[in-house]
Amino acid sequence: EISPGRLMARIAALGRIGALEGGGVCRLALSDADKAGRDWLVAEMEALGLTVFIDAIGNIWGLRAGRGAGAPVMIGSHIDTVATGGLYDGALGVLAGLEVVAALDGAGIETAMPIAVAAFTNEEGARFAPDMMGSGVYQGALDLDAMLATRATDGGGVVGEALDRIGYRGTDAPITPAAYLELHIEQGPVLEQEGTRIGAVTGVQGIHWTEFTVHGQSNHAGTTPMALRRDAGQVAMRIALAADRIAAELGPPQVATVGVFELSPGLINVVPEQARLTVDLRNTDGAALDAATARLLAEAGAAAEAAGCTVEHRALARFAPVVFDEALVGKVAQAAAARQLSVKRMPSGAGHDAQMFAPDCPTAMIFIPSEKGLSHNIKEHSDKRDIVAGAQVLLDLVCDLAGA
Amino acid sequence: EISPGRLMARIAALGRIGALEGGGVCRLALSDADKAGRDWLVAEMEALGLTVFIDAIGNIWGLRAGRGAGAPVMIGSHIDTVATGGLYDGALGVLAGLEVVAALDGAGIETAMPIAVAAFTNEEGARFAPDMMGSGVYQGALDLDAMLATRATDGGGVVGEALDRIGYRGTDAPITPAAYLELHIEQGPVLEQEGTRIGAVTGVQGIHWTEFTVHGQSNHAGTTPMALRRDAGQVAMRIALAADRIAAELGPPQVATVGVFELSPGLINVVPEQARLTVDLRNTDGAALDAATARLLAEAGAAAEAAGCTVEHRALARFAPVVFDEALVGKVAQAAAARQLSVKRMPSGAGHDAQMFAPDCPTAMIFIPSEKGLSHNIKEHSDKRDIVAGAQVLLDLVCDLAGA
Ligand SMILES: NC(=O)NCCC(=O)O
Ligand SMILES: NC(=O)NCCC(=O)O
Numbered sequence: 187e188i189s190p191g192r193l194m195a196r197i198a199a200l201g202r203i204g205a206l207e208g209g210g211v212c213r214l215a216l217s218d219a220d221k222a223g224r225d226w227l228v229a230e231m232e233a234l235g236l237t238v239f240i241d242a243i244g245n246i247w248g249l250r251a252g253r254g255a256g257a258p259v260m261i262g263s264h265i266d267t268v269a270t271g272g273l274y275d276g277a278l279g280v281l282a283g284l285e286v287v288a289a290l291d292g293a294g295i296e297t298a299m300p301i302a303v304a305a306f307t308n309e310e311g312a313r314f315a316p317d318m319m320g321s322g323v324y325q326g327a328l329d330l331d332a333m334l335a336t337r338a339t340d341g342g343g344v345v346g347e348a349l350d351r352i353g354y355r356g357t358d359a360p361i362t363p364a365a366y367l368e369l370h371i372e373q374g375p376v377l378e379q380e381g382t383r384i385g386a387v388t389g390v391q392g393i394h395w396t397e398f399t400v401h402g403q404s405n406h407a408g409t410t411p412m413a414l415r416r417d418a419g420q421v422a423m424r425i426a427l428a429a430d431r432i433a434a435e436l437g438p439p440q441v442a443t444v445g446v447f448e449l450s451p452g453l454i455n456v457v458p459e460q461a462r463l464t465v466d467l468r469n470t471d472g473a474a475l476d477a478a479t480a481r482l483l484a485e486a487g488a489a490a491e492a493a494g495c496t497v498e499h500r501a502l503a504r505f506a507p508v509v510f511d512e513a514l515v516g517k518v519a520q521a522a523a524a525r526q527l528s529v530k531r532m533p534s535g536a537g538h539d540a541q542m543f544a545p546d547c548p549t550a551m552i553f554i555p556s557e558k559g560l561s562h563n564i565k566e567h568s569d570k571r572d573i574v575a576g577a578q579v580l581l582d583l584v585c586d587l588a589g590a
Numbered sequence: 591e592i593s594p595g596r597l598m599a600r601i602a603a604l605g606r607i608g609a610l611e612g613g614g615v616c617r618l619a620l621s622d623a624d625k626a627g628r629d630w631l632v633a634e635m636e637a638l639g640l641t642v643f644i645d646a647i648g649n650i651w652g653l654r655a656g657r658g659a660g661a662p663v664m665i666g667s668h669i670d671t672v673a674t675g676g677l678y679d680g681a682l683g684v685l686a687g688l689e690v691v692a693a694l695d696g697a698g699i700e701t702a703m704p705i706a707v708a709a710f711t712n713e714e715g716a717r718f719a720p721d722m723m724g725s726g727v728y729q730g731a732l733d734l735d736a737m738l739a740t741r742a743t744d745g746g747g748v749v750g751e752a753l754d755r756i757g758y759r760g761t762d763a764p765i766t767p768a769a770y771l772e773l774h775i776e777q778g779p780v781l782e783q784e785g786t787r788i789g790a791v792t793g794v795q796g797i798h799w800t801e802f803t804v805h806g807q808s809n810h811a812g813t814t815p816m817a818l819r820r821d822a823g824q825v826a827m828r829i830a831l832a833a834d835r836i837a838a839e840l841g842p843p844q845v846a847t848v849g850v851f852e853l854s855p856g857l858i859n860v861v862p863e864q865a866r867l868t869v870d871l872r873n874t875d876g877a878a879l880d881a882a883t884a885r886l887l888a889e890a891g892a893a894a895e896a897a898g899c900t901v902e903h904r905a906l907a908r909f910a911p912v913v914f915d916e917a918l919v920g921k922v923a924q925a926a927a928a929r930q931l932s933v934k935r936m937p938s939g940a941g942h943d944a945q946m947f948a949p950d951c952p953t954a955m956i957f958i959p960s961e962k963g964l965s966h967n968i969k970e971h972s973d974k975r976d977i978v979a980g981a982q983v984l985l986d987l988v989c990d991l992a993g994a
Contacts (some may be wrong), residue, residue: 251936266861268855268857268859270808270857270863272861283893285890293637312857312858312859317859339858372813373810373813374813374815375815375818385853391812403964405965405967406778407845407849407872407966407967408870408872408938408939409777410845410963411778411779412837412845412846414779419849419851420831425812425829426823426824427824427827427831430824430827434816438815440817440818441814441815441816443821443859443860443861444725444823444827444862445823445855445858445860445862446856446857446858447823448856449848449850449851451673452849453672453674453716453720453845453849453967454715454849454850454868455672455673455799455870456849456967457847457966458966464858466811468811502858505900514643531968534812534813536810536811536813540890544851560807561809562805562809562857562860562861563808563863566710578809
């Protein structure tokens with residue numbers, strides 16, 4: 187059985203690392219706070235007797251031996267956060283993994299298969315794009331060398347340097363697990379609104395991240411007639427609004443977000459010479475998502491041309507929608523039902539490390555409700571009752587899959 | 591007579607202070623580069639035998655005695671620049687003032703009235719709003735204490751602290767001059783396009799600067815349906831586009847510029863919680879400008895409300911249009927014609943220190959052409975021939991007004 191106190195204590199302990207005044211945490215990938223979180227996690231793993239591994243992209247996993255050798259059942263997620271993140275996004279999955287190990291130890295249970303608890307590097311993509319970087323490299327979907335050469339958006343050098351700086355560029359070789367499980371907060375409003383306790387996640391929607399850079403001409407805000415301007419900022423605004431309009435026209439589940447928007451030189455009385463923005467487009471339907479991205483690129487080009495500007499774009503992430511293993515999703519639903527927990531099959535709106543495993547091994551996720559659907563927000567919160575319920579379903583599944 | 595070599599040498603010398611790689615200068619108001627420029631200017635004034643004064647907002651003026659005491663004929667402008675400025679905007683007016691003094695000295699001319707050469711603090715408004723801060727305080731149009739308490743947009747403290755830091759908070763009392771003259775580059779395309787050598791400036795259009803801050807709710811870009819968002823960024827984009835649309839609908843001479851636009855937290859997969867933007871609206875017609883600003887505020891409020899956000903605004907500058915002294919404008923035109931220079935009466939699109947003097951003393955400006963109309967751009971350029979012609983017209987006017 188899960189120990190609520192032990193699990194909540196670990197969540198609180200990790201939540202103090204990178205804690206923000208006013209609540210929430212900032213543990214951006216490969217930052218000093220991330221290093222402190224990693225050091226704490228490794229110590230916890232060692233205290234539990236796990237053998238700790240670190241690979242070339244800084245993924246950390248701790249292995250609990252089974253009666254047999256072979257591939258482990260892996261419980262994974264991440265401990266990096268966005269700049270204004272909460273205590274649960276990612277951390278819950280990793281710490282529930284530790285709690286599963288502690289519960290098995292406490293009950294003196296040896297499983298047939300080994301169990302691994304993993305924390306993947308830079309799941310959030312907040313400092314280095316793309317997101318799911320560590321799990322993507324682990325499973326071979328992303329190229330190690332390309333990822334090591336990825337530059338931070340905050341001017342903090344490339345991934346490889348950042349790994350060296352915090353001492354987490356390892357040499358261990360990844361092994362694809364026999365099965366992959368991830369417990370995560372929903373990060374959306376559905377479970378709470380319906381009063382459902384557990385989400386049996388059927389898959390993850392596709393994610394396209396695109397960065398646009400518009401080049402115009404800087405000039406004086408007072409002396410330059412509107413007709414003679416080549417205003418990079420106004421072109422960028424039109425791209426941002428096009429993203430919003432495309433989402434409105436396609437309707438749910440298409441979403442579009444402009445989270446980054448910068449003007450240069452960024453002065454009140456200077457027509458912007460350059461603008462940079464990012465667009466995050468998502469859809470459960472891969473073809474619809476491809477079409478939305480194609481349309482956005484076309485509208486961006488047209489907006490630039492109409493204003494005498496030029497626009498470049500860079501694909502920062504292109505993840506197709508993923509469908510989880512039907513049998514394993516069914517087991518999640520059964521495990522919840524066996525504990526008298528209401529359960530709903532649902533897709534995930536957020537990207538998750540699990541999606542990198544789905545093509546290669548049976549994979550499933552367990553969602554628990556997020557208060558008001560808030561996430562990537564310092565007010566992110568989930569109820570203790572739900573946290574414990576989710577961890578219990580995870581433990582039950584691990585016992586089933588690993589052969590308790 | 592003006593000495594072209596001596597004038598161009600001073601322009602080059604000041605242009606090396608805060609010079610940017612690739613051309614242009616960055617001498618933001620009250621920065622280290624501004625201090626270096628001020629130190630150089632004071633030394634030049636002293637070398638010319640001028641008595642140097644500094645007032646409580648850091649304005650610098652050097653006085654050349656006349657046969658009589660009384661109020662001086664003042665030649666003024668500024669030496670601060672935007673972050674990506676050119677060598678001529680402001681600097682030309684001040685350095686032509688020094689050249690006028692040097693030319694009078696060289697010819698052994700004593701004038702009836704004193705002559706003052708002035709450099710006003712923070713004309714650009716690029717680091718501290720409003721613009722024309724020093725001349726506004728000098729003439730009593732802006733409140734000294736309020737200006738000293740104005741915070742830098744780059745987090746560099748308030749004006750008073752910045753003045754103390756660079757050692758330019760003086761104690762001298764301003765005196766309103768008998769007449770005010772300013773030579774400046776046009777910063778727009780009109781003179782060059784028409785092949786006209788000199789602009790006799792008839793006045794300055796009104797300037798309204800407004801800062802908007804939009805408050806929404808940050809949330810996850812993947813899990814939050816479009817209908818449940820309160821996206822501060824999208825509201826800000828709508829305000830920016832409304833400014834552009836208002837200018838398009840009113841037509842020339844109305845202009846609108848969004849030069850500053852910031853999202854917070856500014857992450858690719860987070861719906862923005864807060865957005866800040868500035869809008870610079872200008873028009874030669876004061877009533878039309880007031881109406882444009884009122885309409886923008888109304889549209890901003892409506893855009894915020896429609897998206898479940900709130901918006902605050904702050905008036906960073908409200909300068910009504912200014913008309914220069916008709917007799918003095920006529921003298922500019924005559925002085926140009928007497929030198930066989932083609933001349934055009936024209937309003938100024940940019941704000942200038944001269945506009946702060948116009949209500950209180952006869953005031954006029956001399957414009958010279960700007961190559962391609964570029965300004966607030968490191969490629970800002972004016973022809974040496976035009977620079978010398980403008981300075982010559984200035985010298986002729988000073989001799990006329992001050993009684994050579
Ligand atoms: N789960 C989660 O927040 N992942 C971050 C990647 C994304 O979905 O933007
Ligand atoms: N002349 C000039 O560039 N003034 C700066 C103030 C403004 O017009 O924005």
